[in-house]
Amino acid sequence: MVDRSGTPLVEMRDISVSFGGIKAVDHVSIDLFPGEVVGLLGHNGAGKSTLIKCLSGAYRQDTGDIFVNGEKANIENPRDARDYNIETIYQTLALADNLDAASNLFLGRELTTGLGFVNDAAMEAETRKIMGRLNPNFRKFASPVSALSGGQRQSVAIARAVYFEAKILVMDEPTAALGPQETQMVAELIQELKKDGLGIFLIDHDVHQVKRLCDRAAVMKNGELVGIVDVDDVSTDDLLAMIIAGKKPEHLAA
Amino acid sequence: MADASASGTSSKRKSLFQTLEVDTRLLGMVGAFVVVCLMFNFLTDGRFLTPRNIFNLTIQTVSVAIMATGMVFVIVTRHIDLSVGSLLATCSAMMAMTQTAILPGLGLDFGSPLIAPLAILVGVATGAVIGAFQGYLIGYLAIPAFIVTLGGLLVWRNVAWYLTNGQTIGPLDETFQLLGGISGTMGETGSWILGVIAVIVAAVAIWGARRARIAHEFPVKPIWAEFALMIVAAVLILGLVATLNAYEVPERVLARQFEAQGLTVPEGYTQGYGVPYSVLLLIAVAVVMTVVARKTRLGRYIFATGGNPDAAELSGINTRMLTVKVFAIMGVLCALAALVASARLSFHSNDIGTLDELRVIAAAVIGGTALAGGMGTIYGAILGALIMQSLQSGMAMVGVDAPFQNIVVGGVLVLAVLVDIVYRKRTGAK
Numbered sequence: 001m002v003d004r005s006g007t008p009l010v011e012m013r014d015i016s017v018s019f020g021g022i023k024a025v026d027h028v029s030i031d032l033f034p035g036e037v038v039g040l041l042g043h044n045g046a047g048k049s050t051l052i053k054c055l056s057g058a059y060r061q062d063t064g065d066i067f068v069n070g071e072k073a074n075i076e077n078p079r080d081a082r083d084y085n086i087e088t089i090y091q092t093l094a095l096a097d098n099l100d101a102a103s104n105l106f107l108g109r110e111l112t113t114g115l116g117f118v119n120d121a122a123m124e125a126e127t128r129k130i131m132g133r134l135n136p137n138f139r140k141f142a143s144p145v146s147a148l149s150g151g152q153r154q155s156v157a158i159a160r161a162v163y164f165e166a167k168i169l170v171m172d173e174p175t176a177a178l179g180p181q182e183t184q185m186v187a188e189l190i191q192e193l194k195k196d197g198l199g200i201f202l203i204d205h206d207v208h209q210v211k212r213l214c215d216r217a218a219v220m221k222n223g224e225l226v227g228i229v230d231v232d233d234v235s236t237d238d239l240l241a242m243i244i245a246g247k248k249p250e251h252l253a254a
Numbered sequence: 255m256a257d258a259s260a261s262g263t264s265s266k267r268k269s270l271f272q273t274l275e276v277d278t279r280l281l282g283m284v285g286a287f288v289v290v291c292l293m294f295n296f297l298t299d300g301r302f303l304t305p306r307n308i309f310n311l312t313i314q315t316v317s318v319a320i321m322a323t324g325m326v327f328v329i330v331t332r333h334i335d336l337s338v339g340s341l342l343a344t345c346s347a348m349m350a351m352t353q354t355a356i357l358p359g360l361g362l363d364f365g366s367p368l369i370a371p372l373a374i375l376v377g378v379a380t381g382a383v384i385g386a387f388q389g390y391l392i393g394y395l396a397i398p399a400f401i402v403t404l405g406g407l408l409v410w411r412n413v414a415w416y417l418t419n420g421q422t423i424g425p426l427d428e429t430f431q432l433l434g435g436i437s438g439t440m441g442e443t444g445s446w447i448l449g450v451i452a453v454i455v456a457a458v459a460i461w462g463a464r465r466a467r468i469a470h471e472f473p474v475k476p477i478w479a480e481f482a483l484m485i486v487a488a489v490l491i492l493g494l495v496a497t498l499n500a501y502e503v504p505e506r507v508l509a510r511q512f513e514a515q516g517l518t519v520p521e522g523y524t525q526g527y528g529v530p531y532s533v534l535l536l537i538a539v540a541v542v543m544t545v546v547a548r549k550t551r552l553g554r555y556i557f558a559t560g561g562n563p564d565a566a567e568l569s570g571i572n573t574r575m576l577t578v579k580v581f582a583i584m585g586v587l588c589a590l591a592a593l594v595a596s597a598r599l600s601f602h603s604n605d606i607g608t609l610d611e612l613r614v615i616a617a618a619v620i621g622g623t624a625l626a627g628g629m630g631t632i633y634g635a636i637l638g639a640l641i642m643q644s645l646q647s648g649m650a651m652v653g654v655d656a657p658f659q660n661i662v663v664g665g666v667l668v669l670a671v672l673v674d675i676v677y678r679k680r681t682g683a684k
Contacts, residue, residue, distance in 0.1 A: 058568060079570035094568045098561035098628035099554075107558055108569035110551050117549040125470040 002036040002215050007070040009034050009199040010055065010086075010168055015064035017050050024050040025061070026223040032168065032199040037190060039214035039231070040203045041243055047223040048203050049091070052170050055201070056088035057081035068168070079108070087166035091173045091203075093157040097146035101138075102127040104145055105160045130159045134189065151182035158189065169193065169200045175209070187213055207239045221246040276483075279622055279677065283637050290641060294648035302648055305501035309527060311643055312498070313435030316532045317342075317595040318610060319639035322617040323543040324587035326635045327580045329618055330560040332627035333392060333399035335581070337406030338588050339610030341384055343414035346592035349377035350423035350602035353430060370429035377589040384410065385585020386578050393577030407611065415604055424601020434597030438531040442499045445528035449495035456487040498533075499526035532594045536636070539590065544632045556580060560627035616663075617642055620670040642666075 008031040017025040025047045032038050040048045053059040055066060057078040066073045068084045075081050081088070095104050102123040111119045111126070124141055131138040135155040145153055154174065161169055171190075175183040190200060190213055204210050210217050211231050219226040219242040227248040229238075238249040294302040301307065321338050328335045353373040362369055384406075391402045425431075432438030440448060460483055467474050503511075503525045512519050547553040559566040559573050567573050591610075596602045621638030623630030645666060649659045 056568075077570065078568050082570060088568070090568060092564070094562070094565035096558040096561035096565050096628070099558055103554060103558070104565075107554070107566070108571055110554060112551070117545075118551060118554055121466040121470045121472070124472065 002033055004033050004036075006033070008032060008067075009036075009069065011067040011070075012051070012055065013065050013067065015051060015054055015061045015066075017047075017054065017059060017061050023223045025054075027064070028220070028223075028225045029064075030218050030225065030228065032201060034197045034199055035194055036216070037194055037200045037202055037214045038228075039210035039217040040201060040220065041205075041207065041210060041217055041239060042220035042226075043243065046220040046243075048220055049172060051220070052088075052172065052201055052203060055081065055086060055168075056170055057086075058088075082109075082164070085165065085167035086170065087161035087164060087168070088170040089157050089161050089172065089174055091176065093153055095145050095153060095157060098144050100144055101131070101141055101148075101156045101159075104156055105130070105163060107160075109164065126163070127159070130163050131155065134159050134162065135185070150177045151179065151185075154178060154182065154186070158186070162189075162193070167198060169198055170203075171200060172203045173205065174202070175204075175206075207236045207243070210239065211236055219243055227252070277631075278681075279674075280631075280634065280637075282673075282677065283621070283634065283641070287637065287641050287644065290644050290648065294644070294652065297652045298648075302651060305497050307647070307651075308497050309436075309501040309530075311640070311647060312533050313530050313598065314647065315636075315640050315643040316435070316530075316536045317591040317598070317607075318613045318617055318643070319536055319636045320539050320587050320591045320594065321584075321610065321614040322621065322635035322639045323539055323632045324584040325614050325618040326543075326621075326623050326630040326632055327547075327556050328399075328584055329615075329623045329625060330627055330630045331556055331577065331580055332560055332563070333577070333580070334615070334625075335388075335399065335403045335406075335584055336611050336615075337388065337403040337410055338584065338591075338614050339607040339612075340407050340410035340414070341381060341585060341588040342592040342595065342607035342610055343604075344384065344410040344417070345377045345381045345589040346596040346602045346606050347414040347417040347423070348380045349373045349430075349589075349593065350426060350596060351417055352376045353427045354423055365428065367429060369427045370432075373427065373430060374589075374593055377592060378586055381585035381587070381589030381592075382582050383585070385588070386582040388585075389578035389581030392581065393574035411608075414606075418602065418604065420604050422601050422603045424599075426596060426600055426602070430593075431597045431600055433531050433535060433593055434600065435530045435532045435594070436527065437597070437600070439498075439527040440529045440531065440534065442526045442528050445495045445499055445526075448529060448534070449492050452491045453488045456491065457484045460484055460487075495529060498530075499528050501527045503527060532598070535590065535594065539587065540632055540636055547632055552576075552579065557628060560629075562628075613639075613642060616667045620667060622674060624674075638670075 011029075011031040013029050015025055015028050016023065028047070028051055030038070030051070040052065042048050050059060054061040055075065057075045057080050060076060066075060068086075073080075073084055075084065075086075078088075096107065099107070102120065105127050106123045111122045113119045128141060131141075135152070138152060138155060140148055140152065145156055148156070154177065158174070174186050178186065190202070193200065202210070202214060214231050216228055217231050217234070217239060218228045219239065221243065224246075226242050226246050229242075229248070229252060233252060234249055241247060241249060291303060321342070325335060325338070350373075353369045357366075357369050357372060358364060362372075388402050388406055391397050392399045439445075460480055464474055464480055505519070508519050508523070508525060547556070555566065555571045555576055558569070559571065559576055563573060592607070595606055599606070617639035618630065618635045619625065619638070620641055621631065621634030621636070623635060642663065645663055646659060649662060654662070
């Protein structure tokens, strides 16, 4: 079981984001502890991705604060988020299709030689090392990532997050484009990272998957937080009811 | 990156080009260029491939080629710059006014060695500031590049007009004119030294890349392939030097030069022109731009942004500032092109650089730069400029009517892009 007695790894307090007049995220608070996987569930447009993008620096919240390890964090752009060891695997994967795996893995954080030039050989060597661990069948180091399969592209995106020793990992539907075997690979990886003490936010549509992989599930509807529940306390039907009706199951509603 | 021959497929027998790991696209362009040259050489009874014409071709290409290298960056980041011809005119006007009116007005005598460097400095600064300003409008204020530079096309053309009152300004400073082409060449000995240095640099670069791969235990190509590449590079470099050296200074020009020193030309004395300084400038620009594209973070970010702007942004790249930098580089290159173009004419004229924007964009596109962004090479753009110039001067030599010349060039541009699309589909590259 996850130890939730200490300071949370991340605490997002009373976050609100609006676009024009629409409240995409409405006073949501959520936390994450080391070694924990928190699933984020909800319909399309429920505000899951918007909430999480405040953490990864893609959006800026209108109100509310983010605390990392108990200290207030000021995240204004993706670079700030990386400085707090927050890594994000986006649904779109955020890969530059015209560059090879190594260039994508190190994008924005290139290894350089003493003269300040990018060190392609060193980056490829590091990429070969990390891919050897994550996806030993990966061979296409010289091709642009547009030539890779969905699973291979996914492993590049995951390698990028893992390589830089993330403490907090955000995964936005990591298995949406994957076959069963690759989905299994991602599931195993999540378990492994969990053991290393990372905290993971997992955005997913699949309630079965959330029940299988996550410790807690946070459900959102229309920008509001319906509730955060321990996955062992609820059935998949309960989760579905939360998503669709926006109500907490009766046995948990205090 | 353009080469799709992945490692691990070594069981299959590779073709010669795959073993050499040369870009087949480049090979295609070189092939097209050779065909164009041979065709015109045939049609002109051998006048096209003479040292004299090759010399002229190289100096005519320089101005457009310098700008085309910058246009690669602009197009790779999914922008366009329609203002380069006008910006060239403004930079040229600034340099011309600096050396003929402003500096002499400040007490620098005509012919002072300080005039040329100061004028060039003013021109480059003008290009950088205007380019950065346009980049700011595009990057930070989110006005489409097409609109900003379409406006720039009108604005800078007429700023140049206003600066000079529409007058032709000249003659320009003699040192300044050295960068114009025929008025400034390295001579035979200097050219050979340059050629030998270039061959050594090429060989060291090829060998260094191999050693870096071996150090990380990556697969390398067979050693004979490396040597074959070195030999090809050496033959090309020294061949060009030999050709440019073979273009001899005409007797009457020699006679005039000797006369100026109170001497007469010795019996049987000849002298080759060698590599023009303007071509040297183009080579320097090409090397610097290639290094920026391949070996610096700036270049990496330019290509990443072109491939996927959102991904670049999410990776923490400041894409707005990047736009400013790209257009500032374009502005500096416009200034260098203005330097070469006006020095070649020996004066600044009001219509300098007119329609250059189209030639520059066409050169970059013929050279394989994809308008969708993310793809393009510096050497491709230079080769594209060379192919365009060869077509133009070849047709002029053959005596094709002026309207047909432009019709052919326009058709070739469209055809080149079609061939590129078909090629990419066939090879599976995007």
